[in-house]
Amino acid sequence: MVDAADATAILAELVAFDTTSRESNLEFIEYVEERLARVGASSTRVASADGRKANLFATLGPMVAGGVVLSGHTDVVPVDGQPWTTDPWTLTRRGDRLYARGACDMKGFLALALAAVPEAMSGRLARPVHLAFSYDEEVGCLGAPAMIAELARHLPPPSAVIVGEPTGMEVVGGHKGITSYEIVVRGHEAHSSLPHLGVSANMEAVGLMRELTDLAMRLEEEGDPESPFHPPHATLTIGQIAGGTAVNILARECRFVFDLRCPPGQDPNAIIAPFLARCAAVDRSLRARFSEAGVIATRRSSTPSFAAEADGPAERLARRLAGDNGPRRAVAYAAEAGQFQQAGFAAVICGPGSIEQAHQPDEYIDTAQMERGAAFMRRMLDALTG
Template sequence: MDTSHIATAALAHLERLIAFDTTSRDSNLALIGYVEAFLGGHGVASHRVSNADGRKANLYATIGPAVPGGVVLSGHTDVVPVDGQNWTSDPFTLTRRGDRMYGRGTCDMKGFLALALAIVPEVARGQVARPLHLAFSYDEEVGCLGAPSMIRELVRDLPPPLAVIVGEPTNMEVVSGHKGISSWRVVVRGHEAHSSLTHLGVSANMVAVKLMHALSEIADGLERHADHNSPYHPPHATLTIGVVKGGTAVNILARECEFIFDLRTPAGTDPQTIIAPFELLCAAEDKAIRARFPDAGVEIVRRSSTPSFALKPDSPAEALARRLAGDNGSARVVSYAAEAGQFQEAGFSTIICGPGSIEQAHQPDEYLEVAQFERGLAFMARLDEALR
């Protein structure tokens, strides 16, 4: 197959996709509308799965016959913020310098989405025996929040596919497992008073510090008891506090303090078991504070839960992806979480393989190497042939 026209189309798609600011806090509907219009122009119907307020949507579509044995290309449309990062070019303008293409989302993971869109016309006009399915999600970057509602519809509506390929950046090498991620929001409500009169109030910040120290001790314990035979780097479950907000002035006992933490666990490790002692501590602090000030207390809410992606070396997805990528290496795992675990949990044979390196993701001047984009093109061309 002559891939030159596919390469041209993929670059055009990538330029358009990068131009959409789909930072997770914002809507992704403009990008979804662009994909819908493109698919519709090739006679492909697509289906939105919107979030509760309608500001965001997943999108899925089938190109080819509605028969079993197809392949799902899955990717997320959202990107992380650029706030405070020192970019040397506009993050929402695709900029090529040398052998690199710069822009927010180039490797994580609009490069993969562009490649997936570029082969749609080939599949749509060809006589494929098995279908290509696209599954584009929202809010992956904030806990894989969007995909589950779409996956439920895929289970319900699609003839069973052979494989799901999640296009996270792996340098076009097959990745067979990832850690799970769960996150919790803790809100401490105190009682304001002058900071010299601590007996008249409760500082939410001081209580939060005590709770965060307990989390730090849990994190240290996970590291001490690491399984050094684990294939992950680091080998143990990791716990970090990513966001802390609290207080209004240095001389006021803080009325409220909020912090958010995440826990990343290898397959076979139960996050709830790890967090259970901390939840008991939160309950004890809540009871003690409410005894003095009924309007105060501690609330802990689980905000996300993404399952780990377990190694299944003999799966159909693994065999297919290795053939398409020309990858005969040993099984690989990654410490980040993705939607692969959610697809696997729903019963889909799943693998991760996409262009770019996770080391460039989330960075200022995020980039995708042209060589990686070309490897992705070859992968897609082989996929098109495999569907025939």
């Protein structure tokens, strides 16, 4: 029987691993492999190109069609500079809250999935549970595609993929996609009193950022008020800017990073194409003046949106397991559900905790959410028995 107390004990072990996206997650993966091996379950790694990280998937129960994939990411966001009042790598209970980095996003769900492993391996299942744990979700859903490709090649078709992002154990049927770019503007240094003798990368970058700001405003104006997303329109924000050496030197280089988040049905490549054409034009102009100057635009990530599957099998199942009869829901953040959908899997998002707690100092998950998550897992195993 899946028990919330057991899942909480597992959660305490999971959060002790610093799986910030910049770090390796291999110790975490080894821990999961060892837990699975103890009950006779084998697992498969799908390593990153440099071997520093890995996805993991495993099948619990018979290797037949119609199973359920429990999908979650192992990485967490940094704690750098955040005013934590507890140790972010130690699960700390205060009243009905469990504090730690990743407790909510999304090791709480992973702990619940692992708590279900012994019963899933007991021999009573008619259809399997598949675990699918990824890396680098927080930096653009970079790890999951290789794992999803392996799942599609090697597993009997599952009936549903449940991506356990924090939704308060309510079923979410859609999310926005995210495309992010790094723009590097290179200028030519000169004394700031003689700007005609050089090019300020900062000044050129400001012009490009102005175009992105205008684009963001246009996207807001064009938003569909009937959209289930909040905000209803595609959004564009510039998240990082760095450039310049000193106040009296024309900047040699300026870098900035932006992301574009689009609801299903909007093509991010088409939206951003005019801006990239502008970057190319500025690049040609700067190179004509100084050979080392120019603009380089590099796409960092491209995660597809997740479109609602009207009366889809994943949503029907998840609603039944969660006891959710509420309205259809969609979220503005990006997740791996769109990648599963793109590969032909029926998917849904449903997991414990609130997205409002994700990425915050003193991140926490309520014990009531762990209880609801444990009940969800019990019902899932019962559903796979018949």
